[in-house]
Amino acid sequence: MTGPIETAVADLAAWLTGAAGDAVPVGPPRDDADGGLTVWPLELRPARQTRGSGAREPYRFVVRLLVCATGPAALPRLDRVLAAAAAAGEPEVTLTAGDPALWRAFGVAPRPALLVDVPAQIARPVPPAPPVLRPLRLRQLEMRTLDGRVVGPEQQPLAAMRVEVVGTPYTTHTDTAGRFRLAGLPHDPDEPDRPVRVRLVGRGRTHTAELDPADPDLVIVCAPPAD
Structure with a gap:
């Protein structure tokens, strides 16, 4: 059974492939002679929860993913991704992926990158209805x-x-x-x-x-x- 994080990553990778016009693999930033775009889940972020009077609402959160370009040939693909996101208004893109500590953690040189937030949720189990132990009695007010x-x-x-x-x-x-x-x-x-x-x-x-x-x-x- 595919979970919400795996689904969010796969969905974004498929969208990036369509927007960039080339396959975007799921993996950490790398130094690759062929270059290209990669996408990698970076962190999970809380989302605002909703409450209702009926069944329990799903638990909502956000999967933040790092999309980065390796090599000059990847820059046009990153341009196409940004243009597609701006035109459609989604997914939510954040241009704050330039922290040097991030690249040191991955062991690669700094490069153009962006963060994409993908909403995800976990459905809560619905408790079983209690059994009816006696015949229903209707009262008319x-x-x-x-x-x-x-x-x-x-x-x-x-x-x-x-x-x-x-x-x-x-x-x-x-x-x-x-x-x-x-x-x-x-x-x-x-x-x-x-x-x-x-x-x-x-x-x-x-x-x-x-x-x-x-x-x-x-x-x-x-x-x-x-x-």
């Missing part, structure tokens, strides 16, 4: 409407207050009489007494209340903002 009023400490109606059910997208605003209506709220018949938690925002106030959905006259008293 009912819909209900919540009517109420928002007033101040002196029972004055508070208009244009935002009323939202906490943790849901259900929201509305009070009218000039402080009344509001939240329609289409899911209701579990198995939990008829479960309160509905709402948040009120407006007039410099933020207030949270728990409402009894069975109360026919819901009134929320919203205190004034603190000084």
